[in-house]
Amino acid sequence: MSGDPLWSIFLNASLVNNFVLAYFLGICPFLGVSGKLVTATRMGGAVCFVMLVSSLCAYGIHHLLVAINAPYLQLISFIVVIASTVQLVEMFIKKTSPTLFRALGIFLPLITTNCAILGLALFQTNKGYDLLQSLVYALGAGVGFTLALVLMAGIREKLELASVPDMVRGTALTLMVAGVLSLAFMGFAGLGA
Amino acid sequence: MTSVDRVQPAVSADDFIKGLWRENPVFVQVLGMCPVLAVTNSGINALAMGLATTFVLVLSNTLVSLLRRAIPRQVRIATFILIIASFVTVVDYLIQALSLELHRALGAFISLIVVNCLILGRAEAFASKNTVLRSILDGLGMGLGFTFALLCLGGVREILGSGALFGIALFPAGFQPWIVMLLPSGGFFTLGLWLLLFNYLRARRLEERGEAQGVVP
Numbered sequence: 001m002s003g004d005p006l007w008s009i010f011l012n013a014s015l016v017n018n019f020v021l022a023y024f025l026g027i028c029p030f031l032g033v034s035g036k037l038v039t040a041t042r043m044g045g046a047v048c049f050v051m052l053v054s055s056l057c058a059y060g061i062h063h064l065l066v067a068i069n070a071p072y073l074q075l076i077s078f079i080v081v082i083a084s085t086v087q088l089v090e091m092f093i094k095k096t097s098p099t100l101f102r103a104l105g106i107f108l109p110l111i112t113t114n115c116a117i118l119g120l121a122l123f124q125t126n127k128g129y130d131l132l133q134s135l136v137y138a139l140g141a142g143v144g145f146t147l148a149l150v151l152m153a154g155i156r157e158k159l160e161l162a163s164v165p166d167m168v169r170g171t172a173l174t175l176m177v178a179g180v181l182s183l184a185f186m187g188f189a190g191l192g193a
Numbered sequence: 194m195t196s197v198d199r200v201q202p203a204v205s206a207d208d209f210i211k212g213l214w215r216e217n218p219v220f221v222q223v224l225g226m227c228p229v230l231a232v233t234n235s236g237i238n239a240l241a242m243g244l245a246t247t248f249v250l251v252l253s254n255t256l257v258s259l260l261r262r263a264i265p266r267q268v269r270i271a272t273f274i275l276i277i278a279s280f281v282t283v284v285d286y287l288i289q290a291l292s293l294e295l296h297r298a299l300g301a302f303i304s305l306i307v308v309n310c311l312i313l314g315r316a317e318a319f320a321s322k323n324t325v326l327r328s329i330l331d332g333l334g335m336g337l338g339f340t341f342a343l344l345c346l347g348g349v350r351e352i353l354g355s356g357a358l359f360g361i362a363l364f365p366a367g368f369q370p371w372i373v374m375l376l377p378s379g380g381f382f383t384l385g386l387w388l389l390l391f392n393y394l395r396a397r398r399l400e401e402r403g404e405a406q407g408v409v410p
Contacts, residue, residue, distance in 0.1 A: 022377050024231040028310060031226065072286070075304050076278040083271060115227050115308040122301045167396055171223055172388040179381030186376065 006136045009129070013140030016191050019116045020148040021182040026116030030149060031174055040153035044146025048139070050086055050111050051120055055138035057081045058121035059131055078121045086112045116145055151181060208327050212334030218311045219342035220391045225311035229343060230380040232302050236359045239347025241295050243340025245288065245303060247333065249280045250312050254332035256280075257320040264321070273316040274307070281306045311339060342387075349383050350374045 004012075019025045026047070033043045061077050090108050094101045101108075111117065120141050124134045155177055164173060218224045225246075232242045256276050257264075264272050285303045289296045296303070306312070315335055320328040351357060354374035356364045373379050 024227050024377065024380065025305075027226040027230060031223075072282055075282050075285070075307060076275065079274055079278050079307055080271075083274065115305050118308050119301060119305060122304055126301065167392045168389060170392075172385050172392060175381050175385030175388065179378040179385060182376075182378035182381055183373070186378070 004133065006133065009133055009136050010140040010143075011188075011191055013137050014144035014147065015185065015188040018144045018148055018185050018188075019119065019141050020145055021178070021185045023119065025119040026114050026145055029110065029114055030152065030178070031171060034149055034152040034156055034174070037150065037153045037157060040149045041146070044142070044149050046108055047111060047114065047116065047145050048142030050082075050089060051117060051138045051142040051145075052135060053089065054082050054085050054117055054121060055124060055134050056131075057085060058125065059129075059134045062125045074125070078118060082117050082121070083112045116141065148181070148185075152178065155181075204324070204326050204330065208330040209334040212331065212336070212338040213341065214338070216335075217338045217342060218335055219339060220387060222311075222314075223388075224314055225309040225339065226384075227305065228302050228309060229346060230377070230384060232299055233343055233347040233350055233380060233383075234354065234375045235351045236344065236347045238295075238298055239343040240340065241288070242299060242302065243336070243343040245284050245299075246306055246309060246312070246339055247336025249277065249284055249306055250315060250336040250339075251329055251332040252280045253277045253312055253316055254320040254328040255325060257316045258323060258325045258328035261321045269321065270313070270317070273313055273321075277312050277316070278307050311335065345387060346380070346383050349387075350379055354379060 013019070017023060020027065020030050029043060029047075034040050058078055058081065061081060062074070065071055065074055065077065086109060090101075093108070120138055124137050127137075129137055152174070156174065159173065159177070168176075212218065216222060219226075219229055228242055228246070233239045253273070253276050257273060260272075260276075281304060284306070285296075288299070288303060315332060319331045323331070348358060351359075352363060353371045356362060356368045356370045371379075374383065
């Protein structure tokens with residue numbers, strides 16, 4: 001059982017070891033949905049929510065699997081749970097708030113294939129966090145993901161107006177900018193530890 | 194279901210070759226970016242990750258193709274994910290048995306092969322519509338293309354970042370390694386530069402073709 005204080009876990013997950021810029025998790029939505037500030041913010045919110053729910057489920061499953069002595073089922077059960085969580089969240093939001101459902105649109109089902117969610121479930125298990133620590137870790141990871149996505153979207157909106165060679169425009173340029181962002185986030189090293 | 198029951202085209206070498214270069218999963222299709230960036234800080238990690246992904250890709254393509262008539266359309270994605278997750282678990286334990294050191298270096302990224310969109314993409318786009326033999330060739334080609342791309346990145350990052358390739362020192366003692374290439378940002382920069390090179394090559398080829406068409410009336 002890890003004895004890290006909660007604030008340290010939160011800082012670690014959101015800034016020092018940012019899921020996108022240090023662990024390279026969730027690169028697909030990072031490159032795909034970071035074109036506009038509005039969609040980036042909404043996507044970030046949805047990911048935060050799914051992360052919290054799946055973190056809770058992953059904690060339960062891990063302890064269940066340890067109890068019945070079947071650790072080899074971990075990966076399969078995590079992915080099934082994440083897929084069903086996303087489906088459940090989708091149905092729940094559709095029922096309770098159709099406005100929010102329309103705003104999130106296609107991004108909701110796409111969260112299933114976001115490796116940041118599965119990564120989170122695996123990391124929190126590997127680190128041996130207890131329930132509260134897991135939830136704080138999930139919140140930190142979600143906030144970090146949203147932060148990276150929103151920063152990137154802001155930069156890309158400005159880049160649209162810049163004159164760059166045609167060849168560079170697109171994924172190549174986005175990756176370069178991500179590299180600089182990642183360098184900037186290195187400045188947080190040592191903050192949470 | 195009609196697309197499955199149509200007469201299948203014969204096996205051709207193109208099923209294998211297209212993944213290596215023309216439809217390279219990383220440089221052309223930009224799929225499966227997370228492992229590409231995360232584990233390419235050395236050549237050996239890149240090679241191991243590439244081979245593990247190829248292994249999963251070939252086996253999952255085979256099984257999906259074998260079961261393609263049995264899987265109901267509505268639950269096909271869930272079924273594919275379950276098939277992939279089973280093979281990834283096999284690979285995870287296999288690497289752990291072969292080399293504990295390598296397993297530690299790759300960490301959670303072996304498990305994360307499950308959410309590599311390349312594998313699900315091939316299952317959905319190719320294996321669920323084609324014969325077993327063609328699916329195996331497709332998986333092998335795409336997997337090796339993926340490995341090739343990982344090696345391109347891992348090679349550059351290891352040579353510049355630690356002055357070595359596969360652990361063998363390349364430069365005289367005075368070489369000052371570019372630590373930044375081993376850091377996460379180095380991954381973004383290197384992949385960005387490779388994509389730039391590919392864009393340049395593609396633009397030049399299109400230009401040449403355009404000129405050739407211009408000459409012939």
